[in-house]
Amino acid sequence: MRRWRKNLLDAQVSAVTVAKAYRLLKAIFNTAVDDGLIRRNPCRIKGAGQEKSPERPVLTIPQVYALADEVGGRYRALVLLSDHTGPGLAHRDLRRVR
Secondary structure (H helix, E strand, O other): OHHHHHHHHHOOOOHHHHHHHHHHHHHHHHHHHHOOOOOOOOOOOOOOOOOOOOOOOOOOHHHHHHHHHHHOHHHHHHHHHHHHOOOOOOHHHHHHHO
16 A cells, blocks of 8 residues: 555655545445455555645635626626635635625
């Protein structure tokens, strides 16, 4: 397991993708243990299944309106609607609206 994981990381596979693959493999091996096919899960690397993704940046309200003005026409409403009805805004921006 350690060599497999290291080879992926050395091959420039993103740490997030490696963590997801490790979690999937661990779940598969857990099922094999439960089904009596193997005695012990070989996925035993502490923290190998944890992702450490940076927070994604979101547009501020002025940036959303600037983008909506830039696309203009029939797409302006789509930009505003998709931003204001989804998780696009950060909580600090939602407080400004109130």
